[in-house]
Amino acid sequence: MLREISTLKLGIVNIGSLVRKSQEFIDLLDDVNIKLLKAIEKYGPRNMMLISRATGIPKSTVYMRLRKIKEAGISFAPTVQASKMGLGIIYAIAVPYLGRLNIAYNALDLEWTYRLSIVNPFRPQIFVKAYYPYPHYDVITNYLEKLKDMRIIKSYKVFLVNDEMRTPKLDEKYYDLENKQVILPWGKWYDEIVSHTNANNQVAPLPLEDAEKYDLRVDKYDILITDYLMVDSSMDFVEIAKKIGLSPPTVRHHYIKHILRERIIVNYMPRFLLFHPSFGILAPMLVNFVDKKSMYSFVNTLWGSPIMELVSKIQGDFSIFATFNIPRTHEANLIEFMEMLVDENIVYSYKMFPIVPGTVSSWSLPVDNFVGGKWIMGYEEAKKKLKNLKSELARRRLAVIERTK
Numbered sequence: 057m058l059r060e061i062s063t064l065k066l067g068i069v070n071i072g073s074l075v076r077k078s079q080e081f082i083d084l085l086d087d088v089n090i091k092l093l094k095a096i097e098k099y100g101p102r103n104m105m106l107i108s109r110a111t112g113i114p115k116s117t118v119y120m121r122l123r124k125i126k127e128a129g130i131s132f133a134p135t136v137q138a139s140k141m142g143l144g145i146i147y148a149i150a151v152p153y154l155g156r157l158n159i160a161y162n163a164l165d166l167e168w169t170y171r172l173s174i175v176n177p178f179r180p181q182i183f184v185k186a187y188y189p190y191p192h193y194d195v196i197t198n199y200l201e202k203l204k205d206m207r208i209i210k211s212y213k214v215f216l217v218n219d220e221m222r223t224p225k226l227d228e229k230y231y232d233l234e235n236k237q238v239i240l241p242w243g244k245w246y247d248e249i250v251s252h253t254n255a256n257n258q259v260a261p262l263p264l265e266d267a268e269k270y271d272l273r274v275d276k277y278d279i280l281i282t283d284y285l286m287v288d289s290s291m292d293f294v295e296i297a298k299k300i301g302l303s304p305p306t307v308r309h310h311y312i313k314h315i316l317r318e319r320i321i322v323n324y325m326p327r328f329l330l331f332h333p334s335f336g337i338l339a340p341m342l343v344n345f346v347d348k349k350s351m352y353s354f355v356n357t358l359w360g361s362p363i364m365e366l367v368s369k370i371q372g373d374f375s376i377f378a379t380f381n382i383p384r385t386h387e388a389n390l391i392e393f394m395e396m397l398v399d400e401n402i403v404y405s406y407k408m409f410p411i412v413p414g415t416v417s418s419w420s421l422p423v424d425n426f427v428g429g430k431w432i433m434g435y436e437e438a439k440k441k442l443k444n445l446k447s448e449l450a451r452r453r454l455a456v457i458e459r460t461k
Contacts, residue, residue, distance in 0.1 A: 133327040142272035144190040150212040175409035189431035190270035217368040222325040227360035254356035286420040333413035
C-alpha cells in the first residue's frame with residue numbers, strides 16, 4: 057500500500073515568464089513538430105525524404121520546420137554505443153586543492169576526455185567524463201594519481217559506466233501547449249516508481265544491463281564519420297566525404313552497412329536545455345538503488361520526462377548517474393522526491409553534483425588515439441601534459457616568492 061502524499065504536488069512551470077530560448081521551444085511544440093522530432097529520433101536529421109514519407113508531412117514543410125527548430129537552438133545528438141567501438145566510459149569526480157581549480161581543470165583536458173564541468177559551486181569539484189581503450193581504464197586512473205602526487209588534486213573517485221543515453225523529453229503529456237506550461241507531476245512519478253508500474257518496460261534505446269562485449273567493430277572511417285555526426289548530426293555525406301577524403305557513396309556505405317547495422321549509432325535525440333541555467337539547475341545525480349527492479353522502475357518512469365537529460369548505469373551495481381534539468385523553484389521538490397524514495401526503500405542513497413553554469417566543455421571521439429586499426433593508450437600526451445604542468449607549477453612558485461620579497 058502506498059503512503060499518502062501530502063507535499064509532492066503537481067508542478068506547473070509558466071514558460072511565458074522564462075527566458076526566450078525556452079519559450080521559443082514551447083512555441084515550436086505543436087502536434088506536427090512533435091511528430092517530426094520523433095521521426096528524427098529514429099531516422100536522423102539528414103534524410104528529409106525519409107522523414108517526409110514516415111510522417112506524411114510534405115518535404116517542403118519538413119525543411120521549413122526543421123530550419124525553425126535549428127534557429128531556436130535545438131540540435132540533435134546521436135546515441136552512440138562506445139562499447140561497439142572498443143571504448144569504455146569512465147566518470148571521475150576530482151577535488152582540486154584550493155587555488156588549483158583552473159590548473160586542475162586544464163590538466164584534465166585530455167584526448168580521452170569528452171566532457172568537463174565544475175560542480176558544487178561552494179566546494180568546487182571537477183566532473184570528468186572520458187573514454188578509455190577497454191579494458192585499460194588505468195590510462196585515466198594513473199593520470200589522476202599523478203595529479204594527486206603533484207598536489208593539483210586532493211582526491212578523486214571514479215566510476216566505470218555503460219554507454220550514455222540522452223533522453224527524448226518529448227512526451228506530450230508533460231506539455232500544456234495551449235497555456236504554454238510544462239507539467240511536472242512529482243506525485244504521479246512517485247506513485248509509479250514505488251508501485252513498480254513501469255519496472256518491466258523497455259523504454260530506453262539501450263538496456264541498462266552491463267555490456268557483455270567491447271568488440272572493435274569499426275574501422276577508422278566509421279570512427280571519423282561518427283565523430284563528425286556527434287559534432288553536427290545534420291552534416292550531409294558530401295561534406296563529410298570532403299573532410300575525410302572519401303566519395304559520398306562510400307561514406308553512405310560506411311554509415312548504413314557499418315555504423316547503423318552494427319548499432320554504433322542507435323538514434324538521434326533532441327539536444328536542448330528546457331530550463332535555462334539562468335533559472336534552472338543542471339545536476340548529475342548518483343543514485344544507488346536497493347535492487348534491479350527499483351532501478352528500472354525509476355529510469356523507465358522518468359524516461360521522456362522534461363527533467364531527465366542523461367542516464368548511465370554504473371557497471372556491476374544497481375546504480376546510475378542521471379543528469380537532471382529542473383527549474384530552481386523545483387529544487388526542493390526533487391530533494392523531497394528523492395528523500396521519499398529512500399524512505400520507501402527504492403533508493404539506497406543519492407548525491408547531487410550541480411553544474412556551475414558556463415563551465416561545461418564538450419568534445420567528441422578521441423580520433424587521434426585510433427592508430428593502425430586500434431586504440432593506443434595515449435601515454436605520450438599524458439607525459440607531455442604532466443611535464444607542462446610541472447613547469448607551470450614551478451613558474452607559480454617563483455611568482456609567489458617574488459611577491460613576498
